[in-house]
Amino acid sequence: MQKLGDIRKHFFLTTGMAKHAGVDLGEAIHDGHLTREGYAECVTRCRHCTNPGHCAEWLPEAQDGDPVPDYCENRAIFHELKKTG
Numbered sequence: 001m002q003k004l005g006d007i008r009k010h011f012f013l014t015t016g017m018a019k020h021a022g023v024d025l026g027e028a029i030h031d032g033h034l035t036r037e038g039y040a041e042c043v044t045r046c047r048h049c050t051n052p053g054h055c056a057e058w059l060p061e062a063q064d065g066d067p068v069p070d071y072c073e074n075r076a077i078f079h080e081l082k083k084t085g
Contacts, residue, residue: 002048004044004047004048005046005047005048005049005052006047007043007047009052009056010043010046010047010049010052011043013046013052013055013056013059014042014043014046014074016055016059017046017055017059017068017072017074017078018042018074018078018081020059020062020066020068021068021078021079021081021082022082022085023078023081023082023085024085025039025042025081027085028081028084028085031084031085033081033084033085034081038077042074042077045073045074046073046074048073049071049073051071054069054071055069055072
């Protein structure tokens, strides 16, 4: 079984990448577009990532308008949530 990454680190990576994507995960829950379980699944998907260092390096350098990188485990869900918000 694969060891999952540190939950705190991946929580901040998930929320940071969502914010960059223009998605407020708390607001998505409040608006009914994401469940609390779905939020937890986003963090867990991130924890399964084999190279979270990419995001940790990319996020501080990302410019407005840069798309979420292809390697992001949550790219698709952020894209869907952006469309609903």
